[in-house]
Amino acid sequence: xxxxxxxxxxxxxxxxxxxxxxxxxxxxxxxxxxxxxxxxxxxxxxxxxxxxxxxxxxxxxxxxxxxxxxxxxxxxxxxxxxxxxxxxxxxxxxxxxxxxxxxxxxxxxxxxxxxxxxxxxxxxxxxxxxxxxxxxxxxxxxxxxxxxxxxxxxxxxxx
Numbered sequence: 198x199x200x201x202x203x204x205x206x207x208x209x210x211x212x213x214x215x216x217x218x219x220x221x222x223x224x225x226x227x228x229x230x231x232x233x234x235x236x237x238x239x240x241x242x243x244x245x246x247x248x249x250x251x252x253x254x255x256x257x258x259x260x261x262x263x264x265x266x267x268x269x270x271x272x273x274x275x276x277x278x279x280x281x282x283x284x285x286x287x288x289x290x291x292x293x294x295x296x297x298x299x300x301x302x303x304x305x306x307x308x309x310x311x312x313x314x315x316x317x318x319x320x321x322x323x324x325x326x327x328x329x330x331x332x333x334x335x336x337x338x339x340x341x342x343x344x345x346x347x348x349x350x351x352x353x354x355x356x
Contacts, residue, residue, distance in 0.1 A: 199308035199339070205332050209303040211272070211296040214281035222296065224303075228332040232265055236326040236348055237272040237309060241283035245345050246273075250324070251287050253350035258292035261354050266328075270294040274301045274321045298322065309339075326353040 200206065206228055210221045227233060236254060238246040254261070254269050261269055269292065273280060277297040284295035304310045304322040311323045324340040326348035338347040346352065 202334050202337050207306040212277040219277045228329050231267040233268045233329045235270045237322045238324050239321045241275045241279045255289050255292050257350045272296045274298050
């Protein structure tokens with residue numbers, strides 16, 4: 198069952214790239230005592246994700262953070278090296294935290310997994326965004342398959 202507004206995010210560990218290489222980041226570290234905008238998408242370097250979803254958050258990062266948001270994070274079922282390269286190519290450094298969920302473990306814990314095997318992509322994350330305050334989901338915007346309407350930076354953050 199998919200996570201709902203008002204629920205606490207499940208515990209888990211994701212991976213981020215640091216100056217010293219790949220490093221784990223727990224959900225307690227990510228969400229504890231913070232206001233976080235988390236958006237998730239099917240995959241790095243895919244068309245809608247690369248042309249619209251990630252760029253919207255990168256270009257509006259300053260405005261979003263001025264609303265009291267501590268962290269803007271992007272989640273995808275990709276490895277940390279792909280997420281790092283994609284983030285660098287998109288200008289996300291210092292603006293959007295790129296989080297890898299290589300085995301889709303956290304995506305599954307959220308109930309946001311989707312089987313894209315018919316497209317050769319395996320299990321991925323559906324496209325969504327949420328605002329989380331101190332580990333509690335305050336808003337959740339899940340896209341219908343193939344759409345990009347409710348999880349954009351503009352829609353999620355009221356821009």
